[in-house]
Amino acid sequence: MESIRRIDPAVTDVRGEIHNIFEGRIEHTSLITSKKGTVRANHYHKQDHQYIYLVSGAFNSHSLDTRDASKRQVLQVKPGDIVETPAYIAHAQEFTEDSVFLALTTCQRESGKYEEDTISYQVIEGYINPALKKAELQAQ
Secondary structure, three states: OOEEEEOOOOEEEOOEEEOOOOOOOOOEEEEEEEOOOOEEEEEEEOOOOEEEEEEEOOEEEEEEEOOEEEEEEEEEEOOOEEEEEOOOEEEEEEEOOOEEEEEEEOOOOOOOHHHHHEEEOOOOOOOOOOOOEEOOOOOO
16 A cells, blocks of 8 residues: 655754655656646556655545555645555545645656556546556446
8 A cells, every 4th residue: 555754854954954855766756736626646557666755735645456446545645745656556646735746756757658557547536547548447
């Protein structure tokens, strides 16, 4: 399932703060904005392991295990939190405030690679990317 971790400052002094957001292998990073009331994702990845670091705003992260759809959870995400989503965990973000976040992934997302690894799966009501293949079984 998904996990959430709070990123507190590693260093604070008169100049400001340093937040060590991530250590590990990352192949792609995106800066994404989302409007209050919108939904993103509603999919899962076959190989990609994803991290979302919330810079500002707020969202509810809905997820379920595609291998056992009875395993569901909702995480309330605030600025400074990082959400980790492993492969085969279907996920959707429901934005409760205008938000800015960084999406870090372990697989590259150049043309075609994202679509090959990403399967549409409706976790909650909201946007579904029409370019993605649909999962054979949907959330119930």
